[in-house]
Amino acid sequence: MYVARVLLNGILIVGEIAACAGIAWAALHHPWLFAGVTAGAAFAVGAGLEIARLRNEVRFYFGRETLSAGGLFLPVVGLMEALFKGLLAAVAAILTFAGTDHSRLFFIAIAFGVTIYAGVAMLRALSIGLGASPARWGFFRLGAPLGLLFSALIAVMAAYQVIPPTSVGQIGWSIVWDMPKIPTVEQVSELLFQIKQAFDGFVVTILSTVMAERWARIVAVLISVNVLAGFVAAFYASLIAGVVNAVERPAEK
Numbered sequence: 001m002y003v004a005r006v007l008l009n010g011i012l013i014v015g016e017i018a019a020c021a022g023i024a025w026a027a028l029h030h031p032w033l034f035a036g037v038t039a040g041a042a043f044a045v046g047a048g049l050e051i052a053r054l055r056n057e058v059r060f061y062f063g064r065e066t067l068s069a070g071g072l073f074l075p076v077v078g079l080m081e082a083l084f085k086g087l088l089a090a091v092a093a094i095l096t097f098a099g100t101d102h103s104r105l106f107f108i109a110i111a112f113g114v115t116i117y118a119g120v121a122m123l124r125a126l127s128i129g130l131g132a133s134p135a136r137w138g139f140f141r142l143g144a145p146l147g148l149l150f151s152a153l154i155a156v157m158a159a160y161q162v163i164p165p166t167s168v169g170q171i172g173w174s175i176v177w178d179m180p181k182i183p184t185v186e187q188v189s190e191l192l193f194q195i196k197q198a199f200d201g202f203v204v205t206i207l208s209t210v211m212a213e214r215w216a217r218i219v220a221v222l223i224s225v226n227v228l229a230g231f232v233a234a235f236y237a238s239l240i241a242g243v244v245n246a247v248e249r250p251a252e253k
Contacts, residue, residue: 012244016120019240022114028105031097033092043086049139050077050085089235092228104163105207109163111153112233119146119237121243127245133247138238146237147230151221158197158215164192167199196225 029035054074096112119142126132157163171194176212179187200220207216 004046012248015095016240016244017117018051020113020116020236020241024109025118025234027097027112028095031094033094033147034097038093038232038235039086039090040090041086041239043082045135045235045239046082046085046139047079049136050082051075053136054078085231088228089232090231095189095192095225095231096229097192098186100186100221101190104193106153107162111150111157112132112229114153115150115230115233116240118149118238119234120205120240123241124244127241134238136240138234138241140244142233142234142237144227146233147227148221148231150229151224151226154226155200155217155221155224163197166197169238171195171198197230200224 004143018207024099051074052078096108097105121139122142122145123132123134126137127134154163169190174191174194179191183191201224203220204213204216207219
């Protein structure tokens with residue numbers, strides 16, 4: 001029984017890693033399809049979760065239970081919130097992966113896969129230790145911490161020049177000489193990433209005049225647009241952790 005349990009855990013860990021790597025690969029090689037699937041799946045999964053959350057929280061917001069029984073108010077609000085989160089996830093996916101620098105995108109995908117796996121590990125620990133629901137906790141609570149982790153990984157890669165640094169002069173040259181009259185979304189996304197990176201560097205430079213550089217880098221990580229990718233990572237982490245829980249429960253009986 002013990003040996004079977006160890007083997008199952010090993011298989012599940014390999015499956016988690018493979019799923020994270022597969023999602024990162026799909027985002028890298030098929031960013032538009034990935035964004036569309038992410039938007040649809042986030043809406044489909046999130047609609048029921050949002051409505052259920054509102055029904056549990058209605059007394060906190062309104063102080064009475066009249067809205068929890070029937071009516072269209074809560075379902076409509078829940079669907080709108082799920083739609084917004086699905087669209088936000090799609091936009092974050094496009095901004096993260098629809099670029100033209102393939103070497104940069106490769107390392108971005110690695111950071112994204114690591115972030116998803118970290119989310120799966122967090123959700124598994126919370127599920128085993130506290131009985132947390134991966135879908136509920138991951139969809140509602142894990143986006144921000146995973147976003148900070150992803151932003152920190154990108155900042156470390158930029159600091160060690162794994163991802164080449166970008167200057168304002170390079171951005172200006174690219175806009176004037178390299179950007180066509182009607183740029184593609186990939187070209188715009190690449191430019192936006194360069195602007196984000198330059199802005200993060202600018203924040204570090206300015207804040208370093210009033211605080212230690214290491215604290216300035218931490219602040220830059222906190223306010224970086226890269227944090228948005230954490231909401232996409234959290235969604236997929238919740239799906240993977242939920243599947244692992246579903247597989248593990250019958251084996252425990």
